[in-house]
Amino acid sequence: MRLLRTVLTGTALLVSVSLTSLPALADTADDPIVPIQKAPPPTEPPPPMRPEERGLMIFQQVCSSCHSMERAHYGDMIGLQPSVTALQHWAQQRHAGLESPIASPYPSVAVGKANNGGDYPPDLSHIARTIRGGPDYIRQMLAGYRPIPPGVTLAPHTYYNPIALTHHHKFKMRPPLHEGMITFPDGTKATIPQMASDVTAFLQWADDSHRSTRHFIGTAVLLYLALLGGVLLALWQLLKKEA
Amino acid sequence: MNDTIPPSRGWLSSRLPFLKPLCRHMARFPMPPVNLFWTLGACLMVAFGLMFVSGLFLSLHYQPDLSRAFDSVEAIERRVPSGWLIRSIHTGGVSMLFAALYLHVGRGLWYGSYKALRELVWLSGLVMMLLFMTTAFAGYVLPWGQMSYWGATVITHAVEAIPGIGHGLLVYLLGEDTLGGIALHRFFILHFTLGFIIATVIGLHVLCLHGTGSSNPTLDGPRPDRTTRPFAPFYVVKDCLAVCVFLALFAILIFFLPDLLGKLDNVIPANSLKTPADITPEWYLAPWFAMLRAVPSRLGGLIAASASLLVLFALPWLDRSPRHNATYRPLVRLGMGLFFIAFITLILAGMNGATPLWVWLSRAAMLVWFLVFLVLLPVSAYRERKITGSSTQGETP
Numbered sequence A: 001m002r003l004l005r006t007v008l009t010g011t012a013l014l015v016s017v018s019l020t021s022l023p024a025l026a027d028t029a030d031d032p033i034v035p036i037q038k039a040p041p042p043t044e045p046p047p048p049m050r051p052e053e054r055g056l057m058i059f060q061q062v063c064s065s066c067h068s069m070e071r072a073h074y075g076d077m078i079g080l081q082p083s084v085t086a087l088q089h090w091a092q093q094r095h096a097g098l099e100s101p102i103a104s105p106y107p108s109v110a111v112g113k114a115n116n117g118g119d120y121p122p123d124l125s126h127i128a129r130t131i132r133g134g135p136d137y138i139r140q141m142l143a144g145y146r147p148i149p150p151g152v153t154l155a156p157h158t159y160y161n162p163i164a165l166t167h168h169h170k171f172k173m174r175p176p177l178h179e180g181m182i183t184f185p186d187g188t189k190a191t192i193p194q195m196a197s198d199v200t201a202f203l204q205w206a207d208d209s210h211r212s213t214r215h216f217i218g219t220a221v222l223l224y225l226a227l228l229g230g231v232l233l234a235l236w237q238l239l240k241k242e243a
Numbered sequence B: 001m002n003d004t005i006p007p008s009r010g011w012l013s014s015r016l017p018f019l020k021p022l023c024r025h026m027a028r029f030p031m032p033p034v035n036l037f038w039t040l041g042a043c044l045m046v047a048f049g050l051m052f053v054s055g056l057f058l059s060l061h062y063q064p065d066l067s068r069a070f071d072s073v074e075a076i077e078r079r080v081p082s083g084w085l086i087r088s089i090h091t092g093g094v095s096m097l098f099a100a101l102y103l104h105v106g107r108g109l110w111y112g113s114y115k116a117l118r119e120l121v122w123l124s125g126l127v128m129m130l131l132f133m134t135t136a137f138a139g140y141v142l143p144w145g146q147m148s149y150w151g152a153t154v155i156t157h158a159v160e161a162i163p164g165i166g167h168g169l170l171v172y173l174l175g176e177d178t179l180g181g182i183a184l185h186r187f188f189i190l191h192f193t194l195g196f197i198i199a200t201v202i203g204l205h206v207l208c209l210h211g212t213g214s215s216n217p218t219l220d221g222p223r224p225d226r227t228t229r230p231f232a233p234f235y236v237v238k239d240c241l242a243v244c245v246f247l248a249l250f251a252i253l254i255f256f257l258p259d260l261l262g263k264l265d266n267v268i269p270a271n272s273l274k275t276p277a278d279i280t281p282e283w284y285l286a287p288w289f290a291m292l293r294a295v296p297s298r299l300g301g302l303i304a305a306s307a308s309l310l311v312l313f314a315l316p317w318l319d320r321s322p323r324h325n326a327t328y329r330p331l332v333r334l335g336m337g338l339f340f341i342a343f344i345t346l347i348l349a350g351m352n353g354a355t356p357l358w359v360w361l362s363r364a365a366m367l368v369w370f371l372v373f374l375v376l377l378p379v380s381a382y383r384e385r386k387i388t389g390s391s392t393q394g395e396t397p
């Protein structure tokens, strides 16, 4: 009962205080109103993006028009693109849902081959790990297209890339990256080396997306074990002396 | 008539009266002055426990179905919360477990732990080793990646080498002509069940050990030390310390060096039309793979590989010298040293391509393996028994 009464009086007091303060506000109504100047929106720099986040944009706009990433679902990209609607939109454009695998755009291997000079664009799920040369190779290859040197003739749908592994530099992937083809929200200039390195970071992430968490947990576990080991070692020394 | 128990005995111990004596036995278990190699058993128990628990969690999400196995593993890696962590414990744990297992067995060989009266400890351990090898092999098939499929194909087809019944037996075991969905399901059940069987055998192993007690590595030396310490607290702390170091190595492996052991080809789904460039087993099964390859005839390879394991079962009777510790048995020290080198050679040979160099090295290593156990050990045991003048079996330290 006592508690209830205290609460009630407290509330009553509060209400009366706020009511009495209202007329005080109303008093100032006679003064001319100076419209509040809205400060111009501060020119905050756009939030910086991680390389793999830019890489996802490149994958969405460029690579995925030929390559699949079957092992990953559209929804898995939530780690790099926190907006579910944006992901949903992307998936819908490709007649898929958040829980469908990022499939090849080609209806069949034959069509894929026919569209790419006879070589099927490989799945990119684990390419960063499985391809010879790994991420370094991918990064250099993507930026490795060169004008055809004199004396070299290329079949149609073939491109000159001295880094590429297949067909002695006569590569079947048409140069995917072009200067300025993408506008990154964080203002990063879309140069070819920049995009090559960003999309490589993305492919590494897609192959092994828990890398940074893994290192963090690993460090914590090791610190814990070091501490525990120290205590045990001290205890052991103590027991050794005792006997 | 009053069979109420005096309140000094607890609720549990009045119903399970052997509980207290058992705990007392465990705590006071007299331990000879053993060295750090005797902590490997505790490390193995922890490693097995981690494998068991992580395996149970994995089996909640794994689907032993030809069309879904690979994807379910990818789902564990990418979508099951903490799935990647559980899986890395399970896949990295195998290597940690086998490393500790081989060191544990190596300790037994070097210090003569297999001898009377510890034969049952040794034999139960060997049974467990065979079970582990089978379990690891079955488990490796489950993700149904390229290496799973092709490794399993190569190994299961070794069965075909058995004369007469080989092919029929293979088809019977696989459930169909080729390695497919039925076999995958069977591998899963085998893998899952063996975990429980091994848990039981570990219990038996420790039970057998508690019949005779740990051996004393100092007895053959110049200064035998017969003092014992109760297991608790000294050896509890020592074992915990060793487990701590073991877990730290474990953590370094799975958190920082996951690619050290992973096979690239196993992130590619199994494709029965495309043979990988080279089919290599995991390091812990490599020695026997090397043996299969080193013998020109398939049946011969199968026999050699099985014999190399069977000979270990006969050790307690091949070496009946009263001396245990190889440190003080010059000939045995040489032999065991050679055997360890041969074992490592076979691991390397199994993991490398079948070039003439590795094939010949494997053959030499196999020769060492059999010579050490079948000739050197019995001969030196015979000589030692003559020297010590005892025709009976030596006292058990």
Ligand code: HEM
Pocket (backbone or CB within 6 Å): B037, B038, B039, B040, B041, B042, B044, B045, B048, B101, B104, B105, B108, B111, B112, B113, B114, B118, B121, B122, B124, B125, B126, B128, B129, B202, B205, B206, B209, B213, B214, B215, B216
């Ligand atoms: C996961 C498998 C295994 C577990 C959990 C295990 C556990 C243990 C434990 C806790 C001990 C007592 C502590 C020690 O001496 O290190 C022990 C002793 C022993 N183990 Fe194992 N063991 C395993 C596998 C094996 C294998 C494969 C062998 C042999 C082929 C083996 C042979 C022995 C012997 C001979 C001893 C007695 C050593 C002595 O006191 O001289 N064990 N084991």
